[in-house]
Amino acid sequence: MIVTCSSCSTRYAVDPESLGHNGRQVKCVRCGHQWFQEPAERSGAALSAAAATEPLGAPKLRRLPPERDSTAVAPAEAAPRRRGVAIGWSLLLVLVGILLAFGYLGRAEIVRAWPPAVKLYEKLGLDVAGDALAGDRVVAGLSLDNVSTERTDGIGGTVVWVRGDVVNRSETQRRVPPLQIELMDGDGNRVSTWTFTVEPAMLEPGATARFETSQRNVPDSATRLVIRAAP
Numbered sequence: 001m002i003v004t005c006s007s008c009s010t011r012y013a014v015d016p017e018s019l020g021h022n023g024r025q026v027k028c029v030r031c032g033h034q035w036f037q038e039p040a041e042r043s044g045a046a047l048s049a050a051a052a053t054e055p056l057g058a059p060k061l062r063r064l065p066p067e068r069d070s071t072a073v074a075p076a077e078a079a080p081r082r083r084g085v086a087i088g089w090s091l092l093l094v095l096v097g098i099l100l101a102f103g104y105l106g107r108a109e110i111v112r113a114w115p116p117a118v119k120l121y122e123k124l125g126l127d128v129a130g131d132a133l134a135g136d137r138v139v140a141g142l143s144l145d146n147v148s149t150e151r152t153d154g155i156g157g158t159v160v161w162v163r164g165d166v167v168n169r170s171e172t173q174r175r176v177p178p179l180q181i182e183l184m185d186g187d188g189n190r191v192s193t194w195t196f197t198v199e200p201a202m203l204e205p206g207a208t209a210r211f212e213t214s215q216r217n218v219p220d221s222a223t224r225l226v227i228r229a230a231p
Helices: 044-052 070-105 107-113 117-123
Strands: 002-004 011-014 024-027 034-037 061-064 142-154 157-168 179-184 190-196 208-215 224-229
Touching: 142 224, 157 179, 157 224, 179 208, 190 208
Parallel strands: none
Antiparallel strands: 002 011, 011 061, 024 034, 142 157, 157 208, 179 190, 179 224
16 A cells, blocks of 8 residues: 655555554654554455454555656746747747848848839838939839940040930839939949939839930040939
8 A cells, every 4th residue: 555654745655464453653764754554444354364464563664756746847847848939939029020120221222132122112101212223223113224325526535425214113103313423444433423314303103214414524444334313
């Protein structure tokens, strides 16, 4: 039979016959607590046999491993899992926040790399303000198409002509800002710059405005052209 110390809850396996017919005093070897242990309920025949063979020595107690207290252990096991889930959600929220911040603050760069994104920003009510219009990349819903250059001899030196189209690729009316042209040499040094306006200044969705502009006395070292919105 199994008996349990009421003081420290240590359990012991006890031979029922060692307790005799009337029970006896037992002692916990762990904490020293003593108590009177009643015998287990047995049939009349079994009790008579136990009484006839009752040992004179103290009952032998064999200590058993403590029972697993599921109510006490479960929360301890669940705590690391809860902390892991909380950390996972926190990291996810931080990542989402970073992506949203980049999507808002870097929207001009995103539109340059992926022009269709301008429609998404328009639906969200966000203006995609850019500081450059270069090549055929869209900035703020506008793009430059069919850009070409030509050098001619003019009075006092070389004249560079720049021609192209400004196209409104957005779904709303767009204002065409004044544009600035920079000419640079092979080392990236700016050798000439000027500003011009495009007519009409307002473009309906899908509309195109043709432009033509020139600059005199351009050094022959000019090899690269950049067009951006004028500051």
